[in-house]
Amino acid sequence: MKEMIYQTVCPGCNMGCGLYIREDDEGALAVDFMKSSSANLGKLCRFGMKLPHHYSKATSMVDGKEVSVEDAVQAASDRLKGANVTMLGVGNTTNEESLAFSKIADTLGTVVNTGMGVYSQLPAECHPTVGVGITLDDIESASRIALFVDPYVQYPLLVRRILAAKKNGASVVSVGWKDLHLADENMYIDPDLYESELGLDSESVIIADVHPNTDPGWVKRMLNLALKTGAKILFMKPFVNATGVDLLCKGTGQKGIPEIMDGINEGSIKTLVTLDSDPIELMPDGDAVAATLKKLDKLIVISSRDGPVNKIASIVIATEPLYAKAGGFMNVEGQVLNNSGESTTGIDAMSTLSQNLGGEAMDYQNLHNNVLESIVQKYTKPKYKELVCEVLDIGPVEEKKGNLIYLFNPFMWFDQPDDNDFVMVNMNMVKTLGLSKGGMIALTSDAGTVNMRYKVEDMPDGLILTAKKLPVATGWTTMVSTEAV
Ligand code: SF4
CATH class of the missing domain: 3.40.50 (Rossmann fold)
Known part of the structure; x- marks a missing residue:
């Protein structure tokens, strides 16, 4: 099988992590580490590792x-x-x-x-x-x-x-x-x-x-x-x-x-x-x-x-x-x-x-x-x-409302699927809404409602962070009402 090997740079952000892409004669791609790359010494993040999906x-x-x-x-x-x-x-x-x-x-x-x-x-x-x-x-x-x-x-x-x-x-x-x-x-x-x-x-x-x-x-x-x-x-x-x-x-x-x-x-x-x-x-x-x-x-x-x-x-x-x-x-x-x-x-x-x-x-x-x-x-x-x-100014936030904030990352910039299928909230929000373990939080804005799994993080009151694009977002920060489901 004939294979092409390209030395290139990950397009996920401008760290400029070097890597090799192997392309076989059927066009299938694989990523190899480039230890000589000065920016990353061969290491890659999850986005870099998933690059074959990116090159559509x-x-x-x-x-x-x-x-x-x-x-x-x-x-x-x-x-x-x-x-x-x-x-x-x-x-x-x-x-x-x-x-x-x-x-x-x-x-x-x-x-x-x-x-x-x-x-x-x-x-x-x-x-x-x-x-x-x-x-x-x-x-x-x-x-x-x-x-x-x-x-x-x-x-x-x-x-x-x-x-x-x-x-x-x-x-x-x-x-x-x-x-x-x-x-x-x-x-x-x-x-x-x-x-x-x-x-x-x-x-x-x-x-x-x-x-x-x-x-x-x-x-x-x-x-x-x-x-x-x-x-x-x-x-x-x-x-x-x-x-x-x-x-x-x-x-x-x-x-x-x-x-x-x-x-x-x-x-x-x-x-x-x-x-x-x-x-x-x-x-x-x-x-x-x-x-x-x-x-x-x-x-x-x-x-x-x-x-x-x-x-x-x-x-x-x-x-x-x-x-x-x-x-x-x-x-x-x-x-x-x-x-x-x-x-x-x-x-x-x-x-x-x-x-x-x-x-x-x-x-x-x-x-x-x-x-x-x-x-x-x-x-x-x-x-x-x-x-x-x-x-x-992103606050203050009324009770049962939250500021949904995009935590931009390489997957979001290219709208690619990622495992981060949850939003992040703090313990106060969990208690106020009565969110149950393993339950979901409903987020509603003018653009509709979405039910999401949630993860608890130490963070200020009134914030909801997402590392994934959500259909209810209308900007990088969106005021949403919240409810336990
Ligand atoms: S491997 Fe990760 S950190 Fe490095 S350039 Fe790609 S997205 Fe950025």
Whole structure:
């Protein structure tokens, strides 16, 4: 049996965990560990281990009919000529494809939106600090770590780094939604007290994150905390190349996905082109997003995967699986990690599209050189001043109501099934509602009711956490009424 072995990077988040994908001659995939990978030393989380499920192959389509990739490119070229186009690329593909996409945007007189609306709310001098983080090794040498994410659920291979830091003498304080076992202290305090109570200084590291649904006020608060305490700060991101795509797009197109959805609903956006970015998967309420996308005149999807957006797109330009692509990714610490794959189907399709639209021809080598020149350079992080910020208020909560909060994680960003089929509540909620052992909790919002199993965690009153997308959610936080069933 002939087998192909690809060296690649897990697309689950921008830790950039290296691995091998083995593909047999029938297309069956298996994951192998890559001990030489600097980010993860061969370790993978549950999402990384389940990667074969993630790589569903896309099929080129025009108006619901299967076609060749060439015909899909031709149809896309015809429909994009003269159109007022909005483009979205969150960083789920290589630097080289992202750059090709951005050159098409130039030709069309538009920009690539990275979906991270938070950047548009931040002064430009803050972007490098949010964009490229500290090295993962810096975490291990910190004397104190303040966690504003749940690494177990959201960025699992971070746990290894934090445990290494603890072994080196670091203390860990968690300021998340629920108690974390690896933290020495779990604090639920007023954000105004962070500076005085968290014990941070220049030997400390703050770990937070940004994603398409992040509250800008929260990011400003994190930046202020780093500024005032002198602590280093690392913003994790959910997409393998979120860092690279941000640098390549240089802050030109930072419309968030919610803003793009608003534009479609208001009628100001009629044509959307996406590059490996499925808004139905990326937004909390997939059904509402699908209904919005159906209002577009033209929805053109360039994708290596068969996501839900492919099913409603007018045109799908299918590219090769991510692991087979020539090119690389920039992880959260600014390292460029290259695939061993040599396939350029996606780049070739975008080159033809570009030429058909009056732009330049593109080839992999030129794009690759261009990537090296534009983003692999010495990073300078300009100083920024204290920022004025308001943080989204999520409380107080009435009795028998709860704030359902998405604990975003790799499975959620790609809408993939996971074993986490429960919500997390605290003991007070169990008692107030009279939840029985092995029973369920009914959650009701304007979007309907869902019955869920529950797990008890140490966490503040009034919160219900979910690591799985739920049909009752209308945003990353949703007020729900609760009942025992
Ligand atoms: S931590 Fe992130 S990059 Fe690493 S295996 Fe898990 S999902 Fe993939």
